[in-house]
Each structure stands twice: as structure tokens, then as C-alpha cells.
Amino acid sequence: MQMRKASLLVLVFAVLLAAPVLAQDVPTIKLGAIITYTGPTSDVGAHYGDGIRDYFRWLQDEHGGIVDTNFGRVRVELVWTDDQYNPQTALTALRRFVSEDNIIGVITWGTGANLALMDELNRVQVPALSASFHRGLLDPPGQYNFFISTNYDNHMRVLIDYALSHHTGSQPPRIAFSVHPSPFGRSPLDAGRAYAEQLGLSVVASQELAADVLDATGQVLELRRAGAEYVFFQNVAQPVSVFLRDARRQGLRAQFLGIHYAGGEELLHLAGRNADGFITTSAIVTWDTDVPGMEFVKSLNARYHPNVAVRPPHYTQGVVTAMVLMEAVRRAVAPTGAAVKEALETIENFDVGGLAPPITFGPDRHWGADSLYLYRLDAADNRLVFLGEFSPNYE
Amino acid sequence: MDFLLQLLVNGLVIGSVYALAALGFVLIYKASRVLNFAHGDFLALGTFVAFALATSLRLPVIPSIILTLVCFFVLGLVVERVVLRPLIGKEVIAVIMVSVGLSSVIKGIMYLVWGPGYFLFPEFLPDVPIIIGDVYLSPMHLLGLAISAALLGLFSLFFKRSTLGVAMRAVADDQQAALSLGVSVRKIFAVSWGIALVSAVAAGVVVGSITSLSTEGLSAIGILVFPAVIVGGLDSVPGAVVGGLLIGVLENLTAGFIDPLLGVSLRSVVPFIVLVLILMMKPYGLFGTVEIERV
Numbered sequence: 001m002q003m004r005k006a007s008l009l010v011l012v013f014a015v016l017l018a019a020p021v022l023a024q025d026v027p028t029i030k031l032g033a034i035i036t037y038t039g040p041t042s043d044v045g046a047h048y049g050d051g052i053r054d055y056f057r058w059l060q061d062e063h064g065g066i067v068d069t070n071f072g073r074v075r076v077e078l079v080w081t082d083d084q085y086n087p088q089t090a091l092t093a094l095r096r097f098v099s100e101d102n103i104i105g106v107i108t109w110g111t112g113a114n115l116a117l118m119d120e121l122n123r124v125q126v127p128a129l130s131a132s133f134h135r136g137l138l139d140p141p142g143q144y145n146f147f148i149s150t151n152y153d154n155h156m157r158v159l160i161d162y163a164l165s166h167h168t169g170s171q172p173p174r175i176a177f178s179v180h181p182s183p184f185g186r187s188p189l190d191a192g193r194a195y196a197e198q199l200g201l202s203v204v205a206s207q208e209l210a211a212d213v214l215d216a217t218g219q220v221l222e223l224r225r226a227g228a229e230y231v232f233f234q235n236v237a238q239p240v241s242v243f244l245r246d247a248r249r250q251g252l253r254a255q256f257l258g259i260h261y262a263g264g265e266e267l268l269h270l271a272g273r274n275a276d277g278f279i280t281t282s283a284i285v286t287w288d289t290d291v292p293g294m295e296f297v298k299s300l301n302a303r304y305h306p307n308v309a310v311r312p313p314h315y316t317q318g319v320v321t322a323m324v325l326m327e328a329v330r331r332a333v334a335p336t337g338a339a340v341k342e343a344l345e346t347i348e349n350f351d352v353g354g355l356a357p358p359i360t361f362g363p364d365r366h367w368g369a370d371s372l373y374l375y376r377l378d379a380a381d382n383r384l385v386f387l388g389e390f391s392p393n394y395e
Numbered sequence: 396m397d398f399l400l401q402l403l404v405n406g407l408v409i410g411s412v413y414a415l416a417a418l419g420f421v422l423i424y425k426a427s428r429v430l431n432f433a434h435g436d437f438l439a440l441g442t443f444v445a446f447a448l449a450t451s452l453r454l455p456v457i458p459s460i461i462l463t464l465v466c467f468f469v470l471g472l473v474v475e476r477v478v479l480r481p482l483i484g485k486e487v488i489a490v491i492m493v494s495v496g497l498s499s500v501i502k503g504i505m506y507l508v509w510g511p512g513y514f515l516f517p518e519f520l521p522d523v524p525i526i527i528g529d530v531y532l533s534p535m536h537l538l539g540l541a542i543s544a545a546l547l548g549l550f551s552l553f554f555k556r557s558t559l560g561v562a563m564r565a566v567a568d569d570q571q572a573a574l575s576l577g578v579s580v581r582k583i584f585a586v587s588w589g590i591a592l593v594s595a596v597a598a599g600v601v602v603g604s605i606t607s608l609s610t611e612g613l614s615a616i617g618i619l620v621f622p623a624v625i626v627g628g629l630d631s632v633p634g635a636v637v638g639g640l641l642i643g644v645l646e647n648l649t650a651g652f653i654d655p656l657l658g659v660s661l662r663s664v665v666p667f668i669v670l671v672l673i674l675m676m677k678p679y680g681l682f683g684t685v686e687i688e689r690v
């Protein structure tokens with residue numbers, strides 16, 4: 001009996017002593033997320049942030065954060081912060097993550113913050129996957145910025161093409177742009193104007209609509225006077241909902257179309273019947289789309305946010321972005337940012353379970369997809385109707 | 396002409412909301428010389444509380460709003476008693492920093508409870524446009540205008556006719572003289588905070604009903620009323636009304652006439668340009684008290 005007790009004790013000690021050694025055997029690598037949980041655009045940014053963080057929580061809870069990579073088995077840890085949609089805060093966070101945590105990859109949010117981070121990312125050689133699809137982030141090509149969709153310019157061109165292909169009104173069609181007064185909003189404006197000119201469309205107005213707007217009557221009346229038949233938005237849902245409400249009140253009868261962050265479930269929620277018929281591009285499928293990957297996304301949400309029933313595509317976008325970054329970490333040949341960037345550039349037709357078009361990067365190709373989805377908002381059924389996947393070939 | 400008229404009408408509607416929000420700001424400054432940087436956050440918090448009463452507790456909308464107004468009057472008394480009163484006699488900058496701190500705390504609470512999303516206030520009026528001539532108006536806008544006008548009228552009467560109102564004006568005019576005449580300055584400070592929060596919440600509910608509720612969007616109104624109160628004169632109630640209406644109209648005229656020419660939005664900038672111009676001519680605002688210091 002004494003013997004058995006002693007051997008049990010020895011066994012316990014052996015395990016206790018070995019545990020730290022075993023843990024030390026697996027080195028830790030860190031990834032960063034600089035996301036927007038408070039401040040402007042946080043209504044959407046919070047979903048994106050949740051998607052990223054839930055993926056890494058799941059990785060930790062299910063696999064202890066352990067993944068096999070080309071440079072061996074590692075434990076992956078996510079460090080994250082809220083940039084409050086402030087480029088300066090984002091830059092400070094990046095510098096801290098690089099110097100204190102030695103991150104080898106980062107996921108980021110807005111256009112303004114990403115523009116502020118560009119030079120620093122290249123200097124410290126840490127690749128970033130951004131939620132912004134601003135073309136300028138990939139100029140010059142081959143630097144440290146990546147995004148999973150095609151750029152905003154192409155989103156705009158797809159919308160213009162769609163409007164034109166269904167046009168039955170005046171010749172030439174009369175179109176207008178309404179954008180957020182920021183680098184994000186103005187991003188696809190030049191390309192949109194140039195494309196409209198190329199197609200012989202008449203651009204009757206180009207407006208800016210701030211995120212905190214209470215009343216858009218001035219803008220709506222101008223478009224009514226100008227006889228706009230199509231209005232293209234590059235904005236977030238709240239100001240677009242104000243515009244749509246005033247458009248209905250003032251009798252502006254035009255087709256409204258928006259890029260990725262303008263439409264979706266939030267616009268339907270905020271604008272209700274005023275959003276009926278609104279057409280939006282999306283880099284990601286909607287919540288009720290029946291694709292293999294959606295089950296995993298829904299299980300993440302149910303596990304960590306049991307009270308949240310439905311998520312806009314930005315939650316899924318966060319999960320997909322995290323999946324792509326982890327794929328690059330697995331492919332990397334060394335635990336460095338430069339190696340992760342090179343690994344990202346080897347990703348070809350990476351299947352994300354149908355949640356987005358397959359992702360392909362290359363040394364000079366840092367946008368993940370050439371195609372995007374179009375949806376029409378249906379207020380009566382409170383859902384987004386899938387119109388198709390569009391693969392423009394403009395470049 | 397119809398275009399101009401429509402812009403003017405919409406400007407007046409939005410301006411009346413600014414005026415209502417500005418009123419609370421002015422009341423506190425007038426009584427206690429405190430610049431309340433948490434004004435927009437109280438406005439947002441009150442709107443969210445009314446929203447929570449109407450949606451989570453399923454109370455009818457109007458009682459929810461009235462209950463919130465009562466609660467916020469009491470909250471105003473409590474904030475004055477607990478946070479502001481210990482600071483009487485301290486440097487003005489200390490009081491300002493406390494209001495900045497309050498702003499952060501309230502915003503944090505709202506983010507914790509409601510998160511960063513947008514919420515819709517339950518609809519309690521049909522949203523069918525009313526057309527007068529060629530001018531479109533929505534019932535909600537008209538109600539907003541009516542509530543703002545009624546409350547501003549009520550406050551005006553209160554200051555002119557009621558003993559408490561007169562006492563508040565006396566304190567604002569000269570604290571020492573008011574004290575020597577037996578006016579309780581502490582009581583007046585507390586009531587000022589109570590009324591200020593009531594007017595802020597009323598403005599917030601109107602804005603929330605016209606657009607939507609979000610922590611950032613509603614808190615930002617606290618900043619939007621700055622040009623209104625400064626143009627009107629920081630310590631003038633009629634000034635807050637005129638300043639609010641002026642800013643609302645200017646925003647709309649800018650959006651209608653200047654923005655289309657430039658293709659960029661100047662509607663938020665023009666009020667501040669006007670502010671600078673007015674202050675260059677009248678440093679104490681249109682109706683502010685001119686202070687002359689003799690050394």
C-alpha cells in the first residue's frame with residue numbers, strides 16, 4: 001500500500017515537473033487584430049471583430065491553440081485592440097504589437113487606419129489582411145497589404161454594369177454617387193466616374209453623406225431636381241437609411257445601389273420598407289446561405305454569443321479573414337512576418353467553405369477574389385435575395 | 396423657390412432639436428458656469444433608457460418617455476449632489492475635466508449595455524408624408540418641432556413667471572446678491588442639472604425617433620450643439636433657441652446649395668465658419684452677456 005502511494009506520488013510529481021517542459025516544447029507565435037469596437041463604423045466593426053476573435057477562441061478551446069506549420073508545431077495566440085476608428089491609435093497599436101508581442105501577421109479594419117499603417121507594415125515586414133478593399137492599399141503592388149475581396153472600384157463597376165443591364169429609362173441613364181466623406185467613401189469615386197463616362201452615362205451629381213447625418217433632404221432634393229435614376233452609395237448603413245427615408249418622403253424615384261458595407265442586414269433592419277429593392281455587393285455570403293462553411297460560422301456564434309441569433313456578413317468576413325491568415329501561418333517556412341507574407345502569396349483557390357469566392361493571392365496580386373456577390377434587399381420577407389456571382393474583368 | 400422652402404422647413408425642424416439640446420447646456424452654464432462636456436452622453440443615455448423601457452419592459456412609448464424624463468430629472472439632482480457639489484470653489488478646469496470624465500464613463504456604460512449597434516425607436520406615429528403646397532413634412536418631424544417648441548415655451552414661462560425660475564435667473568445674474576436675498580444657490584444648481592437633463596433627453600428622444608439610436612450618433616449631438624450655444628451666447632436661453640435654429644437652417648442650405656457645387660460635404664463645417672464670423676463681430680455671441688473686467 002505504502003509502495004502504491006509512493007509510486008502515485010512520484011507519478012504526480014513527474015507529470016507536474018514535465019508539464020512546463022512539454023509546454024515549452026511548443027513555441028508560441030502571436031498574431032494581431034486591430035479592430036473597431038467603439039467609435040465610427042463600430043456597428044459593423046464589432047461584428048467583424050467578433051468573427052476574428054471567436055475563430056481564435058475556438059482554436060484555443062478546441063485545439064489548445066496548437067497548429068502544425070512548415071516550421072514545426074506552434075501555439076498561436078491572438079493579441080487584439082480597439083482602434084476606435086482612429087488611424088493614430090491603430091498605428092500606436094501596431095507598433096506596440098510588433099515591439100512587445102513580435103506579431104507575424106495582423107488583421108485590420110478601416111481604410112483610414114490601413115492607409116496610416118502601410119509604411120509601418122512595410123518597414124517592420126508584417127503582412128496585414130484588411131477589411132478595407134481600397135485599391136490604394138495595393139499600390140505599389142507586392143507590399144505587405146492584402147484583402148480578401150476585389151477592390152471597391154470593381155464593386156462600383158459591377159453595380160454600374162448591373163444598373164445599365166436593367167435600364168429602361170432615359171438615354172443616357174442619369175446616375176449619381178453618394179459617398180461617406182472619408183478615404184473609405186471617396187475610394188471608388190474616380191473609378192466610378194471614369195467607368196460611367198466610358199459607358200456614356202450621365203453623372204448628374206456626386207454627393208457626400210456624413211455618418212451622423214440626421215436629415216438628408218438637401219441631398220435628396222438635389223438628386224430629384226437633377227433627375228437621377230440610379231444612386232450609388234459607398235457608405236455605412238446608418239446614413240444610407242436616413243437618405244432612403246428622406247428619398248421616399250420627397251418622392252425621389254431612383255434605383256439605389258451600394259457597396260458591401262452600405263447594404264446588407266443592417267440596412268434592412270434600419271430602413272425597413274424604405275430599403276426594399278436596394279441592391280448591394282458583398283464579398284461574403286449572407287447568414288441564411290446554405291454553404292458548407294456556414295455551419296461552422298453559426299456554431300462559433302452560437303458557442304460564444306448564444307443570445308445573438310443573426311449576424312451580418314461582416315461576422316463571417318472576420319472568420320474567413322482569420323482562416324486565411326491561419327492558412328498562411330501553416331504554409332510559412334519560418335515564424336516571421338516576411339515568411340507569412342510569402343506564404344500568403346502562395347495561396348491559390350483556397351476554399352473557405354463557400355463563405356466567399358475561393359481566395360487566390362500572388363506576389364503582385366494581393367486581392368483575394370475577382371468575383372463578388374450581388375443581393376437585393378427584400379423588405380416584405382426581411383431577407384436578402386441572391387442575384388448572382390459576378391466576375392468582372394476590367395483591369 | 397419650393398426647393399428653398401423645403402430646405403428652410405427641414406432646417407427649422409432639425410434646428411429646433413438642436414435648440415432643445417442646447418437649452419440644457421445653456422441652463423447649466425448659466426447657473427453654475429460649468430461647461431458640461433457630458434451633455435451629449437446624458438442625451439444618448441436617456442434615449443437608450445426610454446428605448447429599453449419601451450422594448451425590454453414593453454411599456455407603451457409615451458409612458459416610457461415620461462418615466463425616463465422623470466428619472467433623468469432625479470439623476471440630474473443626484474449628479475449635481477454627488478459629482479459637482481464637492482467641486483464648488485475649485486478651479487473651472489477641474490469641473491470641466493470631471494464632465495469629460497463623466498462623458499467617458501457614460502459612453503462606456505452604453506457600450507457595455509447596448510454595444511455599438513444601431514437601434515430603432517418603436518414607431519408611434521405613421522410615417523406618411525404630409526404635403527403642404529410643394530413642401531413635404533413627416534408627422535415625426537412635425538411632432539419633433541412641436542415638442543421642441545412646447546418645451547422651449549414652457550421653459551421660457553418657467554423662467555419668467557415661477558419663483559424658482561426667477562430665483563434661477565437671479566443666481567445666474569449674481570450669486571452673491573441672490574445668496575444675500577435668501578435664494579438657495581445649491582438648490583438652484585441642482586434644479587438646473589435636473590431640467591438640463593430633462594431637455595437633453597427630450598431632444599434625444601426626438602432625434603432617436605427621427606433617425607435611429609446609437610451611442611456614437613447620439614453622443615455626437617453634444618458636439619453639434621456647441622456652435623448653436625456659442626453663436627447664441629453661452630448664457631442666453633433665447634440665444635440657444637436662435638443659435639439652434641440658425642445652425643439647423645445653415646446646415647440644410649449648405650447641403651442644398653453649396654455642396655452640389657463642390658461635390659464635397661460642407662454641411663458640418665459651415666456652422667463653425669459662421670460661428671467664427673459671428674464671434675469676430677460679437678465675442679459674447681448674439682445674446683450673450685457682455686462681461687467687462689476693469690483692472
